[in-house]
Amino acid sequence: MTLPQAGSDPVTVRAPRSIPEASVARLAVYLRMLGELAEQGADTVSSEELAAATGVNSAKLRKDLSYIGSYGIRGVGYSVSALIHQLERALGLNHRQAVALIGVGNLGHALAGYGGFGGRGFPVTALFDVDPDLVGIHINGILVDHVRDIPTTCRERGITIGMIATPGPAAQGICDALVEAGVRCILNFAPVVLQVPEEVEVRKVDLAVELQILAFHVARKRLVVEGAEVDGESLAVPDAQANGHPVNGTSNGGIR
Amino acid sequence: MTLPQAGSDPVTVRAPRSIPEASVARLAVYLRMLGELAEQGADTVSSEELAAATGVNSAKLRKDLSYIGSYGIRGVGYSVSALIHQLERALGLNHRQAVALIGVGNLGHALAGYGGFGGRGFPVTALFDVDPDLVGIHINGILVDHVRDIPTTCRERGITIGMIATPGPAAQGICDALVEAGVRCILNFAPVVLQVPEEVEVRKVDLAVELQILAFHVARKRLVVEGAEVDGESLAVPDAQANGHPVNGTSNGGIR
DNA sequence: GCAACTTTGTGCGTGCCTTCACAAGCGGCT
DNA sequence: AGCCGCTTGTGAAGGCACGCACAAAGTTGC
Ligand SMILES: NC(=O)c1ccc[n+]([C@@H]2O[C@H](COP(=O)([O-])OP(=O)(O)OC[C@H]3O[C@@H](n4cnc5c(N)ncnc54)[C@H](O)[C@@H]3O)[C@@H](O)[C@H]2O)c1
Ligand SMILES: NC(=O)c1ccc[n+]([C@@H]2O[C@H](COP(=O)([O-])OP(=O)(O)OC[C@H]3O[C@@H](n4cnc5c(N)ncnc54)[C@H](O)[C@@H]3O)[C@@H](O)[C@H]2O)c1
Numbered sequence: 001m002t003l004p005q006a007g008s009d010p011v012t013v014r015a016p017r018s019i020p021e022a023s024v025a026r027l028a029v030y031l032r033m034l035g036e037l038a039e040q041g042a043d044t045v046s047s048e049e050l051a052a053a054t055g056v057n058s059a060k061l062r063k064d065l066s067y068i069g070s071y072g073i074r075g076v077g078y079s080v081s082a083l084i085h086q087l088e089r090a091l092g093l094n095h096r097q098a099v100a101l102i103g104v105g106n107l108g109h110a111l112a113g114y115g116g117f118g119g120r121g122f123p124v125t126a127l128f129d130v131d132p133d134l135v136g137i138h139i140n141g142i143l144v145d146h147v148r149d150i151p152t153t154c155r156e157r158g159i160t161i162g163m164i165a166t167p168g169p170a171a172q173g174i175c176d177a178l179v180e181a182g183v184r185c186i187l188n189f190a191p192v193v194l195q196v197p198e199e200v201e202v203r204k205v206d207l208a209v210e211l212q213i214l215a216f217h218v219a220r221k222r223l224v225v226e227g228a229e230v231d232g233e234s235l236a237v238p239d240a241q242a243n244g245h246p247v248n249g250t251s252n253g254g255i256r
Numbered sequence: 257m258t259l260p261q262a263g264s265d266p267v268t269v270r271a272p273r274s275i276p277e278a279s280v281a282r283l284a285v286y287l288r289m290l291g292e293l294a295e296q297g298a299d300t301v302s303s304e305e306l307a308a309a310t311g312v313n314s315a316k317l318r319k320d321l322s323y324i325g326s327y328g329i330r331g332v333g334y335s336v337s338a339l340i341h342q343l344e345r346a347l348g349l350n351h352r353q354a355v356a357l358i359g360v361g362n363l364g365h366a367l368a369g370y371g372g373f374g375g376r377g378f379p380v381t382a383l384f385d386v387d388p389d390l391v392g393i394h395i396n397g398i399l400v401d402h403v404r405d406i407p408t409t410c411r412e413r414g415i416t417i418g419m420i421a422t423p424g425p426a427a428q429g430i431c432d433a434l435v436e437a438g439v440r441c442i443l444n445f446a447p448v449v450l451q452v453p454e455e456v457e458v459r460k461v462d463l464a465v466e467l468q469i470l471a472f473h474v475a476r477k478r479l480v481v482e483g484a485e486v487d488g489e490s491l492a493v494p495d496a497q498a499n500g501h502p503v504n505g506t507s508n509g510g511i512r
Numbered sequence: 513g514c515a516a517c518t519t520t521g522t523g524c525g526t527g528c529c530t531t532c533a534c535a536a537g538c539g540g541c542t
Numbered sequence: 543a544g545c546c547g548c549t550t551g552t553g554a555a556g557g558c559a560c561g562c563a564c565a566a567a568g569t570t571g572c
Contacts (some may be wrong), residue, residue, distance in 0.1 A: 021469075022559065028468035032447060046519065055449040059522090059561055066521055072518045075568040091468050092475025099467070106369050108391050110362040111490045116447070158472050161467065184477060185470035187463075191288060191372070193311045201473045207367075207443075210459050211355070211378045211417060212284035212347055213277075214441035218416050218456045219348025221440060234501075278529065302549065315552095322551055330550045331538040345540060 021237050023064040024091070029054050030061065030088040032120075032150050038080050040224075046077035100126040100159045100183070102168030102174045107189060112139045112164060122132055125157050130170075147174065154181035159186045168192045279320040280347070285310050286317065286417045287343040288376075294336050302333035349377050356415045356439070358380040358424030358430045360390050360400055363445060367421060381413050386426075403430065410437035417441045424448045431458075 019027075037045055047065075053057035065072065065083075068090040070178050072078045088094060099122050101112055108129070111117075117124055127144040129135055135146045145153055154162075162178040164171050164186060185201045188194055194202050194204035209223060277285075289310050293301055303321075307314035316397045321328065321339075324346040328334045344350060355367055355378050364385070367373075371382055383400040385391055401409055402451075418434040420427050420442060427446035434442060441457045444450055450458050 020559075022470050025465060028465040029449075029462070031468075032464070046460045048519085053449070055451075057561060059563090060559085062519090062521060063560085070521070072520050073568070074566075075570085076516045077519070081415075087369050090472075092478075093468070094456040095475075097471045097474060098465075100327050104489055106366040112363050117266050117467065120467075122464070123470070134473060140383050165275055187470060193285075193289075193309065199477070201470060203470060205461065205463065205466060206285070207461065208279060208288070208368075208372055208376050208378070209284040210443055210461065211353075211373065211376075212287075214351070214443060214457060214459060215348045215353045215378070215427055216275075216280050216346075218441050219351075221455070222348075245266055254542095276529070303551095304549085313531065315533090316529090318549090318551060319530085326551070328550050329538065330536075331540090331548050333549070 014194055018050065019067045019090070023067055023233060026054070026056060026064050027068070027087055027091060030161065031084065032062070034080055034087070038084060042074075042078055044077040045071070045083075050057065050078070073080060097122055098157055098159045099123065099161045100123045100148070100150070100154055100157075100178070101163045101164060101165060101176070102128040103170070104129045104139065105129075105165065105167075108165040109139065111163060112142065121160065124163075126153055126159060128153075128174075147177065150174070150177040151181040152218075154178065159183060161187065163187045163189070164194075165189045172217050173178050198232070275323045275346070282310070282312060282317070282320050283343055283347060285322070285447055286320070287347065290340045290343070291475065293341060298336050300329075300333045300335055301339075303328070303365055319321075341413065353417055354381045354413055354415045355417045355419060356384065356406070356410055356413075357421060357435070358384040358403065358406070358417045358434070359420060359421075359426070359446075360385045360387075360395065361421065364421040367419060368398065378417065380419075382409055382415060384409075404434065406430070406433040407437040410434065410439060413439070415439060415442065417478055419443045419445070420450075421445045462497065 022161075024089075029059075033050060034045070037050075037053075037128060041139070047058045047062045051061040054061070065078070068086055071082055071086050099117060099166060101108055104112060104127050109125075112124060112127055114162050124140075124142065127139060127142050128150055129144055129146045130147050130228060134144050137144050151158075159181070160183065162175075162183045162185070164174050164178075166174055168190045171192050172194060175186060176194060177195045179196060179200055184199060186194065186196070186203070188202055188204045191206060196202055260467070285307050286306060289306060290301070293306075293309075300363070303318045305313045305506050307317040310317070320330075321334070324342055327338055327342050340351060355373060357364055357380050360368060360383050362382075367382055368380055380396075380398065382506070383395060383398050384403045384406055385400055386403050390400050409415075416439065418431075418439045420434075422430055424446045425448075426446060427448050428450060430440060431444070431450045431452060436454055440455060442450065442452070443459045444458055447462060449462060451461075452458055
């Protein structure tokens with residue numbers, strides 16, 4: 001499908017050769033593990049080894065890697081350093097991406113102080129809040145600005161990613177400000193569904209939902225152990241050990 | 257497959273009627289939105305309205321709800337209160353699930369102080385750390401215990417869910433202790449792949465991966481805007497606006 | 513230089529998830 | 543009482559993702 005064959009359309013568009021979203025997520029995991037292997041002095045790694053270390057099927061891993069090109073050596077494996085380079089290129093990590101964090105409360109403090117973002121190419125370079133006690137202080141060497149400065153400051157510093165850690169009711173307003181500031185990728189920790197224009201990408205981290213999914217599995221296991229329904233109805237799930245959070249869906253019903 | 261039809265097996269097993277994992281995640285989102293609607297005094301809600309509010313396709317929403325039974329009224333919609341009750345039952349929220357948090361550092365402090373968990377039926381009732389400066393203090397009224405007490409304390413308090421917020425290298429050891437304590441569901445914030453027996457369910461929250469997925473979309477959009485490849489290769493994705501994090505995969509290579 | 517071994521890259525079948533589209537069912541209106 | 547409009551619940555179809563299994567391709571040893 002969508003092969004660059006003649007016939008269907010007058011102008012033959014270049015094959016999009018898109019990377020499945022699911023694979024992108026795994027590629028990021030491979031990349032981190034490769035970094036650890038490189039530190040340990042590993043020179044090459046086989047798909048089987050890397051798959052075991054990251055907990056995926058080796059065939060799936062090879063297919064994931066095949067989306068970004070053929071950089072393996074048959075009979076040997078993959079060159080760790082070369083693969084790191086290719087993954088960084090494919091994931092768009094050759095340019096640093098500056099991140100803005102809005103809402104420097106409990107969670108925001110932890111995020112702002114976390115070194116794991118900057119260390120992986122995502123320096124948090126702007127902090128925003130409305131609380132007068134917070135605006136003006138420094139966290140991890142970064143000044144907290146007032147949210148009214150979001151449009152100007154984000155453009156000035158070339159911010160491409162926004163992280164929202166405000167209370168739920170404030171999130172949509174902040175989101176709108178970020179979009180106005182030209183930010184087109186948002187990571188949202190507030191438990192609300194953000195409405196955005198379709199060119200903006202939103203990912204939601206929803207810890208309460210994570211716990212509820214786990215709770216569901218607890219309940220399911222209780223049924224299996226007890227061998228009978230607790231509440232008059234049965235609940236079950238096919239596999240477990242999976243980890244897919246959809247909650248998405250070509251959001252029509254949004255701004256569109 | 258596995259239909260309760262006569263023929264295949266001597267003893268006909270009751271239809272498992274499993275709920276797809278993807279649907280479970282969305283059901284939790286519907287439940288939260290229904291809670292908000294109930295607060296606003298809504299009596300009934302149609303699939304179209306609820307779908308718009310949660311950003312999903314209305315047909316998908318109806319199918320999700322159909323997995324837990326037929327509680328809608330044709331021509332009217334769903335009774336908000338009745339649907340909340342059914343969702344709570346289906347998700348296993350009729351019993352409170354006590355949560356243990358291990359690692360009370362930056363992130364752990366934020367999690368321990370967060371009221372959103374207890375408010376939604378997941379009270380954090382145990383905290384653990386190794387740092388002598390932390391062991392013994394109270395956070396949000398909960399005493400921080402030493403990690404060596406994990407097995408006894410977790411069993412005493414009937415803990416069913418563990419949240420790991422320690423540095424990566426410590427995570428596997430903590431995980432093993434939790435499993436030994438009978439905890440069978442774990443939410444892991446450390447950037448490592450945990451090896452667990454197959455009866456244990458692990459979900460990973462990996463913020464650096466979230467950012468990398470966003471960065472990938474930034475890069476992809478840059479290409480679209482500039483209309484040419486930046487680095488000699490093209491990268492693209494079909495849809496965007498999706499939100500699936502797999503990174504899983506019937507983890508063979510684990511303990512099994 | 514050849515044979516045996518190792519590992520990649522991928523074609524293909526299978527199953528899950530999503531989406532469309534519509535019949536069935538329910539309430540309200542006349 | 544009967545009709546009409548609205549909404550649910552689901553059959554069917556398509557697409558995506560996963561994983562097996564194997565040919566191709568490279569390496570090592572002799
Ligand atoms: N703390 C957690 O562990 C945790 C867990 C899951 C989800 N969350 C979610 O993350 C968000 C933040 O949680 P928190 O515990 O840090 O809350 P918090 O109340 O401690 O912090 C919120 C911060 O946002 C600021 N703020 C409020 N309105 C604002 C606005 N309009 N613009 C900018 N800043 C504003 C406040 O001044 C405060 O500093 C909430 O939506 C919460 O539901 C938090
Ligand atoms: N802070 C963030 O925003 C953030 C974001 C993403 C991921 N993470 C991950 O979450 C984890 C915690 O991050 P953090 O910023 O809170 O780190 P931190 O160093 O502030 O806190 C870690 C805590 O774990 C404790 N600890 C260390 N070894 C332990 C052990 N063996 N048993 C029990 N406790 C132990 C330490 O005493 C400390 O209190 C890390 O794995 C980090 O990669 C954090």
